[in-house]
Amino acid sequence: MLAISLGVPVVQLLLLGLAVSTDVEHVPTVISDMDNSVTSRSLVSKLENTRYLDIQYRTTDLQEVSSLLQEGETILSVTIPSAFERDIVRGQQPRISLSADAQNTNVALTGAGYVRRIILSWVQQQTKSGTSYISAPSVLTNTIDIQSRISFNPQLKSTWYMVPGIMVLLVTIITIILTAMAIVREREIGTLEQLMVSPITRIEFILGKTLPFLILGMMELSIALLVIRTVYHVPIEGSLPLFLGISILFIFCTLGIGIFVSTIATTQQQALFTAWFILMFCILMSGLFLPLENMPKILYNLTYINPLRYFISIVRDLFLKGAGLHELWKNILALAVIGFVVMSAAITRFHKKME
Amino acid sequence: MNNGNVIEAQNLTRKFGNFTAVDSVTFSVGKGEVFGFLGANGAGKSTTIRMLTGILTPTGGKGSVAGFDIIREQEKIRRNIGYMSQKFSLYEDLTVEENLAFYGGIYGMSSKEMSSARKRLYERLNMGDIRRRLAGSIPLGWKQRTSLACAIQHNPRILFLDEPTGGVDPLSRRAFWDIIYDLSESGITVFVTTHYMDEAEYCGRISIMHAGKIITIGNPTVLKKEYRKKTIEDVFIYLVSNADVQTNQSNN
């Protein structure tokens, strides 16, 4: 049993890490138009009128741009240099710089690709309509130099983005399902009834049923960490003890969910079914496979109650950006609140009673 | 606690939705008695036991066990009773000895107390040979003894046994009843449910339950005389078919 619960996730980690890809739209973008000329504004409006990008900020403060990227507020930044119009007129290649937060390689690369295509199609348009100073189509590609800089995940490894998420996922699945099943199993075989008539307290029982899975979850996590370091070479830029500490907090949430499921279900099938339902929600709304930005508002608001969402974001920031307490505290607080609420609800629902 | 009764139930009732599983039952059990709780499948025996042991809240009536109220003082009751549920609840992947140690630990017994209790029980229940076997791998008769051992190792004053002999061969059943007698002689009150009518003959007093109601209560010999039947089985059949006729009449 122990071998299976520890071994299977490793295999899954290896398989899933290689098998993920997603569609991208509405990539959060910041535009800095330093030129603010007729020409540059025409390009900006072109960039604005596409569903591929979502221009969330416009600023000429480059400091702000880099902090927006750093904090994950936007994934792309497009900077049009100050002498843009003049340089085009003079036939000197102006340089548009494109920065991408490539933690989520898929979104960043696709987004950067969109920007390139949009700029090229704008150049093409300008040439055709004759409104511009760009004359010969042959120089099309040479008109503007697009310089891209991909930060935080310089080697562009999509696996670096996915694999830590999958590690988190596996721990979530294991701890929720095993906790729920363990309690419901006792209900099914009748030992729970036997325990209910004994002087054991609710808290003692719940501790006894969850502590082993906390330990198992942490073992799982350690093995997975080893795999993602040695097989995928995912960097862990941030503090490892901080990560382990937050992991305990997160597993506290999942154990609470597990107990809660066990108070709803009377058979192991029901427990498994309910646990999967909750897991499906947590996984789909976590931002791991589907970017949260693309979600309808109602669904997006639902993600606020999803502990997995916060933990995946924490893990990515901590691993790839080296984020510390200072950057992560909001997400950590969210986890703590969810853990407290879920655990209280679970304990309140769990009675030493049969009804 | 009134007049030495360790178990009392007054109009105890439990409904599940519209269905009344236990319908206003009243009875009492004195200290050291072996009280047989008879009834067919679904009569409401387990439901009554669960209310007395505090794991099911009555929807009506009241009761006390060991002098404590079954609704308000469940935790105090728990320290004074042993309970063997209908399912012989053992951890099948633990050995017999580990099961005993686990349940002993839950009752807060020290390892010294537990090992002396175990020694006594192995001897009394004649189960020395199976102590290292996995509980899942031993025959039903032995599982039954192991469950009993788990239920009595902390020296409860009152023992609730819910169909302890279900599915067990006649020889094991007889041996089991010998143990129940032993326990009763040492002052333990035994409340035992069964639907084996022959076992009723072993009890000091019995009640017969039908469709949630207690239809008669008394000493087996006295009951046989009263209804002029040779066996409790005959008394049971006579009373239950009578009760059915009455319900049918009142329905019409």
Ligand SMILES: Nc1ncnc2c1ncn2[C@@H]1O[C@H](COP(=O)(O)OP(=O)(O)OP(=O)(O)O)[C@@H](O)[C@H]1O
């Ligand atoms: N939790 C419950 N919800 C709904 N109905 C229940 C519940 N528990 C018991 N019942 C019903 O109450 C009735 C009495 O059940 P109970 O288990 O007390 O019978 P019993 O006399 O112990 O029978 P058996 O000999 O089969 O163990 C049955 O009809 C049963 O289906």
Ligand SMILES: [Mg+2]
């Ligand atoms: Mg029963």
